[in-house]
Amino acid sequence: MKKILTAIALLGFSIIGRAQNSKNLVPQIFEPGVISKGDYESHGTFTPSGDTLYFIKCTYDLKISAICVSYKRKGKWTDPEVASFSGKYMDADPFVAKDGQALYFMSNRPLKDGDPVKDDTDIWKVMMTKDGWGVPIRLDVPVNSEKDEYYPTLADNGNIYFGSTRDGGKGGSDIWCCKYQDGKYQPAENLGDAINTPYHDYEAFIAPDESYLIYNSSRPNGLKNLDFYISYKQNGVWTKAKKLPEPISSNSIDWSPKVTRDGKWFYFGSTRSTDPVTPKKADNMEQLNRKLQSANNGLSDIYIADFEAIKQALK
Incomplete structure (x- = not known):
């Protein structure tokens, strides 16, 4: 039992790194200068082991968007690399399944490589092989439709939750669920008025046991x-x-919510900036470029906060 508790403690530590002392509601930038480094970084997903992070680097309008990966080795996160299956099309919204052997994501890639990109976005899945990630496959109907689908997250029973602009919704974008039964996905169900509104509701993280749902609106x-x-x-x-x-x-764009597998940490992307009200003057181009090309510059960074503190504040 002591070894199990020690392993759990080490898992929490391995994920957090520099944010390990953030036992309150104030979010901290995750790994500034390595993961969050002044570009547009967001939509992170940790593997169950906590030592690998997939996330996106993109332009503000997502015209360029790639899924990247960083590994924690000897206590430090490595410089990000483009994931082997990404870098050509507009890929975003990665989510690693509970066994770490499948990764789901959003893409505008065509069904056949070499064809024009699609006008809408679909949900894709890629499986881990002995040689690394395999060839992505597009999920079929009823998960995907002729409209946009994005931000897939999965419960432990296989049910998939996602955003979509498909017909039958409450507003501009709604959150839907396809239950996984008898080895296949069932027809998509709108989560109803408690979740969806006439406005935009999307990017939902489902708890592994489906006990709660966190999303954007x-x-x-x-x-x-x-x-x-x-x-x-x-x-x-x-x-x-x-x-x-x-x-x-916050008053900024906050999106891509997720909770670590152990339930300890809430992490997300945000365009917030915590620079002081009276910022320091840049006296030359070198100083200005350093400010422009660093985390906390108002582009999207990945943040992390204590999830238990959030739950206590909601009571």
């Missing part, structure tokens, strides 16, 4: 732009969503 009672909301499943019914407290939700 542009509904007007938020702070500004996009805010995080949480809903709990009680007796099979989703409760009315509650906004996550400040400073988790």
